[in-house]
Amino acid sequence: MLKAKSRRKIKTRMNTRFILTGFAACLSLSPSAQTRLSDEVAYRIKNEAFANSKIEETSQWFTDFLGPRLAASKNGQRAEALVKEKLAETGLDNARQEFAVGFAKGGWNNEKTYIALTAPYYTAFAATPKAWSGSTAGQVKGAAVLLEAEKAEDLEKYKGNLEGKIVVLPAATTYTINFEPLASRLTDERLAELATDPRPQSRTGAARPGGNRALPGAFQLRDTLAKLFQEEKPLAVLAGSGAFNVPSSQGVQYTAGSPEPVPEINIPIEDQGRLVRLLKKDIPVELELDIRNTFFPADTLIHNIIAEIPGTDPKLKNEIVLIGAHLDSWHGGTGGADNASGCIVMLEAMRIIKSLDISPRRTIRIALWGGEEHGLYGSRGYAQNLLYDRTEKKKQPGYDKFVLYLNMDNGSGRFRGIYLEENDMAVPFFQTWKVPFESLGFSTLSLRRTGSTDHVSFSGLGLPAFQFIQDPLEYGRTYHTLMDTYERLTLDDLRVNAALVAWFALNAATDDARIPVKPGALENLPPAR
Structure with missing residues (x-):
C-alpha cells in the first residue's frame, strides 16, 4: 500500500468528466493524484441500494423460483432463458445467451x-x-x-x-x-494479514499437507x-x-x-x-x-448470459467494464450461496446504476457464467473467444478494450476488501475508490492471489480481474450441499456488496485512466485446455 506522501507524487492524466442524466456531479480528488466520483454519487448509490433494495425479491427469484442450475441440465437451460429475460426486464441492453464452449459431458x-x-x-x-x-x-x-x-x-x-x-x-x-463457531466474520487480525504482501513466498507454492x-x-x-x-x-x-x-x-x-x-x-x-x-x-x-x-447427449454447449449498460463517450464506449458471477450450480439445494448470491449482487448493481440514470463513459457489462463448477467453462470460453486465443497465441479485439473485471463467488458474506492478484498498479485506484465505503467495512487491499473461480480466466492473461475478500459466514459448511438454499443468503450483506460493485464499476467506467495490464503476462502462456 502506498504512503500518502508517495501518492501525492504520482503523475496522472486524469481530468475525469462523466454524463449524468438529471444532475451534474464533479469528481472528488483524494489525497493522492488518483480521482474518484463525488461523494454525492456515492450517497445516491447507497441510498438506492439500502432504501429501495430489490435484493430480497431477487434472492427468492434466483433460488426458490429458478431452483438448481446444473450445467447443461434442462433446469439449467430453463434458468438461462429466464435470466436473460430478467436482464432485459431490468432495462439492460442487448440481453443475450452467448456461446462459450463445448461441453463433452452433455446434459x-x-x-x-x-x-x-x-x-x-x-x-x-x-x-x-x-x-x-x-x-x-x-x-x-x-x-x-x-x-x-x-x-x-x-x-x-x-x-x-x-x-x-x-x-x-x-x-x-x-x-x-x-469447537469453532459454525459461522464467522473476518477478524481485524485476519484482514491485517491479508493486507500484507506475501511475495516472494506466494511464488514458492507452499503445498497442502500431502501435496499432489x-x-x-x-x-x-x-x-x-x-x-x-x-x-x-x-x-x-x-x-x-x-x-x-x-x-x-x-x-x-x-x-x-x-x-x-x-x-x-x-x-x-x-x-x-x-x-x-x-x-x-x-x-x-x-x-x-x-x-x-x-x-x-445432444446438449453439449455451455453459454453465458450477458447484458450491458452502453457507454456514451464516443472514444471510450467500446471499452468494457465487466462484472460477473457464475450462474450454474450443483443439483442439490438451489445454489443459494454458490452462486446465486453473486448473480443477485451483480444484477442489483446494474439495477442501481440504471435507476440513477447514470450514463457511463465506458460500457458496463454483466456476465453470468455457465459451467463454472466443472472447470470455469463459461469464463474461459469468453476469454478464448473475445480476449486472447491461446491456441493461436494472439490477442482478440477485446483484449485491449478490457478495463476491469469484478467477480463474486465466496458465498453471501460482506465484502471486506479485494484480492488484487499481485497487480501493484491497481492499488492507487482502489485506495482512492474505496474511501466512501470504508465505513461499511470495506478496507483491505490484498496483493495476494486467490483462485478457483472465474476471475482467473482473465487474471491469467494479465488483465485486471479481481475477486472480493468476503466474510466466510457458514459458506464452508453449506456450499455444494442440500443446505445451499435461500436461507444461506445474508441479505444485508448482499445489499452492501451490490452498492460496492455499482460504485467500483461506475468509477472504472468513468475514469480517464485504466488499471494497467501486468507487463509481460502473455509471454509463455500455456495453450488453452
Whole structure:
C-alpha cells in the first residue's frame, strides 16, 4: 500500500468528466493524484441500494423460483432463458445467451432419488446422486458390500462378486467435533494479514499437507474403479460426502454418448460410517433404492448470459467494464450461496446504476457464467473467444478494450476488501475508490492471489480481474450441499456488496485512466485446455 506522501507524487492524466442524466456531479480528488466520483454519487448509490433494495425479491427469484442450475441440465437451460429475460426486464441492453464452449459431458437430469436401509432395521437416508451417473431399474433391493482398496491391485478380489450388490465405498473422512463457531466474520487480525504482501513466498507454492504426490495413484484407482463397476454392474455405489447428515453434490467422469454409468450416490458421512461399521462387524446390511436420471447427449454447449449498460463517450464506449458471477450450480439445494448470491449482487448493481440514470463513459457489462463448477467453462470460453486465443497465441479485439473485471463467488458474506492478484498498479485506484465505503467495512487491499473461480480466466492473461475478500459466514459448511438454499443468503450483506460493485464499476467506467495490464503476462502462456 502506498504512503500518502508517495501518492501525492504520482503523475496522472486524469481530468475525469462523466454524463449524468438529471444532475451534474464533479469528481472528488483524494489525497493522492488518483480521482474518484463525488461523494454525492456515492450517497445516491447507497441510498438506492439500502432504501429501495430489490435484493430480497431477487434472492427468492434466483433460488426458490429458478431452483438448481446444473450445467447443461434442462433446469439449467430453463434458468438461462429466464435470466436473460430478467436482464432485459431490468432495462439492460442487448440481453443475450452467448456461446462459450463445448461441453463433452452433455446434459443430465435427476428425476427421482430414494434410498433406505432395510436390514438390520429400516431408516431412510438423505442422498444426492452423483451427476452424470446412471439409474436403477426402478426400485431395487440388495445386500451391501464394503469395498476396500488402496491401489488398483486390491480390486482383483472383487471381480465376479459385485453383480446385484450395493457397493459401499470406505470412509475417506470421519466427523470430528469442531469447537469453532459454525459461522464467522473476518477478524481485524485476519484482514491485517491479508493486507500484507506475501511475495516472494506466494511464488514458492507452499503445498497442502500431502501435496499432489498422491494424485496420480488416486486417479489410476478412480479410473480402475469406474471400469470395474461398468464390468461388474452392481446395483449402485454409495460414497460418503457431506456432514451434519446432509449429502453434498459431485459428478462422475462421463462423455456424452458413452454407456450409462452405474448409479453412484452420495450419502452423508454419518450414514456411510454407520454402514461401514456394521459391515466390518459382519452384520448383514440390505438397502433399497430408486434412482432415476436422464441423459441428453445432444446438449453439449455451455453459454453465458450477458447484458450491458452502453457507454456514451464516443472514444471510450467500446471499452468494457465487466462484472460477473457464475450462474450454474450443483443439483442439490438451489445454489443459494454458490452462486446465486453473486448473480443477485451483480444484477442489483446494474439495477442501481440504471435507476440513477447514470450514463457511463465506458460500457458496463454483466456476465453470468455457465459451467463454472466443472472447470470455469463459461469464463474461459469468453476469454478464448473475445480476449486472447491461446491456441493461436494472439490477442482478440477485446483484449485491449478490457478495463476491469469484478467477480463474486465466496458465498453471501460482506465484502471486506479485494484480492488484487499481485497487480501493484491497481492499488492507487482502489485506495482512492474505496474511501466512501470504508465505513461499511470495506478496507483491505490484498496483493495476494486467490483462485478457483472465474476471475482467473482473465487474471491469467494479465488483465485486471479481481475477486472480493468476503466474510466466510457458514459458506464452508453449506456450499455444494442440500443446505445451499435461500436461507444461506445474508441479505444485508448482499445489499452492501451490490452498492460496492455499482460504485467500483461506475468509477472504472468513468475514469480517464485504466488499471494497467501486468507487463509481460502473455509471454509463455500455456495453450488453452
